[in-house]
Amino acid sequence: METRIFFNPGDSIANIHDYNEAVRKGQIFKKERKVDDLVIAKDKDNEEYAIFYARDAKQEPHNSTKAYEIKKHV
Numbered sequence: 001m002e003t004r005i006f007f008n009p010g011d012s013i014a015n016i017h018d019y020n021e022a023v024r025k026g027q028i029f030k031k032e033r034k035v036d037d038l039v040i041a042k043d044k045d046n047e048e049y050a051i052f053y054a055r056d057a058k059q060e061p062h063n064s065t066k067a068y069e070i071k072k073h074v
Contacts, residue, residue: 003069003070004067004068004069004070005041005057005058005059005067005068005070006057006058006059006060006061006062006065006066006067006068007041007050007052007056007057007058007065007066007068008056008058008062008064008065008066009043009050009066010064011052011053011056012050012051012052013026013029013038013050013051013052013053014026014029014050014051015043015048015049015050016048016049016050016051017047017048017049018049019040019042019049019071022040022049022050022051023040023072023074025051026038026040026051026072026074027074029051030074035053037053037054037055038051038052038053038054038073038074039051039052039053039054039057039070039071039072039073039074040070040071040072040074041068041069041070041071042068042069042071043066043068044067044068044069045066049071050068051074052068054073
């Protein structure tokens with residue numbers, strides 16, 4: 001099931017073209033920073049995966065946000 005959510009692209013922790021690499025970097029970031037609310041999201045326009053804090057998600061579109069598809073909660 002696809003979950004679309006809106007994020008400000010400038011809030012991303014990392015942007016990566018490879019899904020597995022995004023998951024790996026998210027897990028490393030999570031362990032180093034001791035956080036537990038990360039998501040891997042896919043930008044359909046650029047075919048990139050971005051890592052965001054889940055708390056930064058917006059439910060409605062806004063001028064500074066883009067739609068992303070949540071792929072994994074880390």
